Amino acid sequence: MRNADRISFFVIIGICIYFWIESRGFGKYGVLFPQVIVFILGLLACVLFVVSFIEPKDRAVFRDKTLRYGFILLIIFLFIAWIALIRFMGFVVSSILFISIINVLIDKKKRTPLAITVKVLIIGVTVGAFYLFFSKLLLVSFPKGFLF
Amino acid sequence: MHSLFIKAIFNVFAPNTFFLIALGVGSGIIVGALPGLTATMAIALLVPFTFTMNPVHGLVLLGGIYCGAIYGGSFSAILINTPGTPSAIATTFDGYALAKKGDSYKAIVTATISSVIGGLIGVCFLIFLSPPLSKASLKFGPPEFFWLTVFGLTIIATLASKSILKGLIGGAFGLLVSTIGIASIGGNVRFTFGTLSLQDGIGLIPALIGIFCIPEVINMVEQRDTHYNVIPYRKQKDVVKNVTLKLLKRPILLIRSAVIGTIVGIIPGAGGNIAAMVSYNEAVRASKHPDKFGRGIIEGVAAAEASNNAEVSGSLIPLLTLGIPGAPPAAVLLGALLLQGMRPGAELFSVHGHITYTFIISLIIANLLILPMGIYSGKLVSKLITNIPVAFLAPFVVFLSVIGSYSINRNLFNVYVMLFFGLVGYIGRKVEFGPGPIVLGLILGKICEEGLVQSILMGRAAGSILQIFFTRPISIILIFLTIISAGWPVIRKFTGGKRRYAKRG
Numbered sequence: 007m008r009n010a011d012r013i014s015f016f017v018i019i020g021i022c023i024y025f026w027i028e029s030r031g032f033g034k035y036g037v038l039f040p041q042v043i044v045f046i047l048g049l050l051a052c053v054l055f056v057v058s059f060i061e062p063k064d065r066a067v068f069r070d071k072t073l074r075y076g077f078i079l080l081i082i083f084l085f086i087a088w089i090a091l092i093r094f095m096g097f098v099v100s101s102i103l104f105i106s107i108i109n110v111l112i113d114k115k116k117r118t119p120l121a122i123t124v125k126v127l128i129i130g131v132t133v134g135a136f137y138l139f140f141s142k143l144l145l146v147s148f149p150k151g152f153l154f
Numbered sequence: 155m156h157s158l159f160i161k162a163i164f165n166v167f168a169p170n171t172f173f174l175i176a177l178g179v180g181s182g183i184i185v186g187a188l189p190g191l192t193a194t195m196a197i198a199l200l201v202p203f204t205f206t207m208n209p210v211h212g213l214v215l216l217g218g219i220y221c222g223a224i225y226g227g228s229f230s231a232i233l234i235n236t237p238g239t240p241s242a243i244a245t246t247f248d249g250y251a252l253a254k255k256g257d258s259y260k261a262i263v264t265a266t267i268s269s270v271i272g273g274l275i276g277v278c279f280l281i282f283l284s285p286p287l288s289k290a291s292l293k294f295g296p297p298e299f300f301w302l303t304v305f306g307l308t309i310i311a312t313l314a315s316k317s318i319l320k321g322l323i324g325g326a327f328g329l330l331v332s333t334i335g336i337a338s339i340g341g342n343v344r345f346t347f348g349t350l351s352l353q354d355g356i357g358l359i360p361a362l363i364g365i366f367c368i369p370e371v372i373n374m375v376e377q378r379d380t381h382y383n384v385i386p387y388r389k390q391k392d393v394v395k396n397v398t399l400k401l402l403k404r405p406i407l408l409i410r411s412a413v414i415g416t417i418v419g420i421i422p423g424a425g426g427n428i429a430a431m432v433s434y435n436e437a438v439r440a441s442k443h444p445d446k447f448g449r450g451i452i453e454g455v456a457a458a459e460a461s462n463n464a465e466v467s468g469s470l471i472p473l474l475t476l477g478i479p480g481a482p483p484a485a486v487l488l489g490a491l492l493l494q495g496m497r498p499g500a501e502l503f504s505v506h507g508h509i510t511y512t513f514i515i516s517l518i519i520a521n522l523l524i525l526p527m528g529i530y531s532g533k534l535v536s537k538l539i540t541n542i543p544v545a546f547l548a549p550f551v552v553f554l555s556v557i558g559s560y561s562i563n564r565n566l567f568n569v570y571v572m573l574f575f576g577l578v579g580y581i582g583r584k585v586e587f588g589p590g591p592i593v594l595g596l597i598l599g600k601i602c603e604e605g606l607v608q609s610i611l612m613g614r615a616a617g618s619i620l621q622i623f624f625t626r627p628i629s630i631i632l633i634f635l636t637i638i639s640a641g642w643p644v645i646r647k648f649t650g651g652k653r654r655y656a657k658r659g
Binding site: 021035040043046086088089092101104113149 | 549560
């Protein structure tokens with residue numbers, strides 16, 4: 007991605023346009039503050055755009071060759087999937103499953119069946135302890151899902 | 155009053171009461187250290203249990219939790235760059251930077267000592283200045299709140315370490331996000347994308363957890379070291395002695411931060427997060443080496459922690475004297491007082507004087523107990539967290555974030571909000587938009603809007619909007635402070651540039 011500041015400008019202007027259009031239907035007291043802020047935000051974005059030409063630094067991001075972006079995206083996808091599946095799989099089951107998967111993926115060294123079994127056990131006990139603490143002591147009822 | 159004080163001192167040292175204070179502080183530290191679990195939540199969860207307790211026991215337990223939780227927030231702020239409570243946001247700036255250098259224990263000791271000193275100064279204010287200061291807080295109307303938030307927003311210049319322009323954009327974005335939900339004046343349903351859960355607005359806690367926690371987790375995965383990217387705990391000699399001596403050489407820093415914390419605590423609606431940020435900003439402005447802040451300097455941790463612990467007592471001043479809670483945890487404490495049949499006001503200091511003064515003295519004990527508990531547990535927690543492999547720590551931080559954001563009102567929507575802000579925070583960090591200004595905008599947005607619109611309404615009724623904004627005495631002071639605060643980075647740059655020029659010459 008070349009010059010992140012210019013791309014930021016387009017994203018911010020997009021947000022401003024959306025919020026401005028949405029705010030047009032509000033009453034006179036509800037519209038004042040959001041429109042003032044949208045105006046200021048848009049103005050600041052324009053300044054950023056101009057500055058990106060006056061001081062054209064190499065502001066490329068997501069181009070660090072030492073990083074494996076595919077792997078990072080996979081982990082982010084797993085976080086999203088974990089949170090999306092809590093409702094269906096239940097808090098305990100989804101947490102044990104996804105923490106175990108992410109752990110195995112990150113820890114390249116210890117991938118023998120025995121090591122994985124030990125890790126899953128540790129994760130299961132820790133998640134279980136947190137679950138019991140919150141659900142029994144603090145009376146926080148977590149989503150149960152179809153399994154547990 | 156003297157006899158009540160003496161009676162209160164005896165009450166506090168009764169074995170049951172003392173044990174409950176210690177229990178409150180200990181459990182408060184644990185709750186505070188867990189990201190997303192706030193002091194408000196801990197007190198709210200325990201209020202029903204105190205109903206059947208003796209009023210003294212119930213109140214000292216809750217007071218201990220309040221003090222412990224606000225302090226405990228510094229642990230995760232320092233060790234994993236995730237404020238355990240919103241009050242610890244400013245602690246991350248230098249605390250985490252110190253931890254990255256391997257000085258996590260030094261940062262925790264600094265946080266502990268500053269919290270104790272700040273907390274004790276705050277209690278002194280609570281004892282001696284309650285009546286006059288609480289009267290001053292009553293003079294805060296909508297215009298004063300508006301100018302207070304504008305003054306708060308000038309802190310962005312300090313928070314945005316890389317680019318003031320990007321800091322301002324982040325702040326404006328935070329302010330815009332704070333308008334999501336039902337407008338407090340006018341009742342419009344704004345920017346909810348048709349989602350019912352957004353009608354209450356964006357939850358501050360899930361947003362905070364996401365924006366501070368998730369980018370850090372992804373960063374851990376990026377680094378993929380065997381351990382977390384904090385340099386493993388470095389064994390050092392005489393940390394407590396050295397930090398104590400260093401802090402004692404800076405009494406002004408601690409006193410100023412505690413005074414700021416107390417004053418912000420007195421103002422209703424402004425919590426420990428604002429207190430710590432204002433105090434941090436003032437520490438930067440007063441320092442001879444402002445460039446060192448944010449890179450791991452104990453003064454940064456001390457300013458934030460002395461202030462947020464002093465804010466605890468500050469928030470109790472208007473609560474006990476006028477029934478106006480200065481901060482959300484104090485609002486929950488008000489519920490506990492009312493449950494016990496105690497009404498804030500003069501009656502609290504006369505009819506229930508023995509209970510009230512025992513509660514106040516118990517805060518001194520609670521603050522003192524933080525010292526041994528923090529110093530000993532700090533070493534243990536530092537070693538523990540910095541030695542957990544990243545393969546365990548990264549998913550478990552997400553796990554705690556899920557618990558923290560879900561537990562607020564047992565709604566999965568908050569978990570989605572947390573994740574969304576986490577991704578915004580990660581991308582923002584990549585393009586150099588720091589989380590601090592966004593969070594500041596989010597915190598101050600609602601107060602700012604209410605102050606602005608209510609002031610305009612007042613102005614219309616009075617015949618002059620400008621008069622309402624610019625002629626009230628407290629507003630004038632706040633405008634003056636705003637101009638100084640906003641202009642300071644420019645002045646600093648100019649004078650710094652001049653000095654450099656003179657040196658070269």
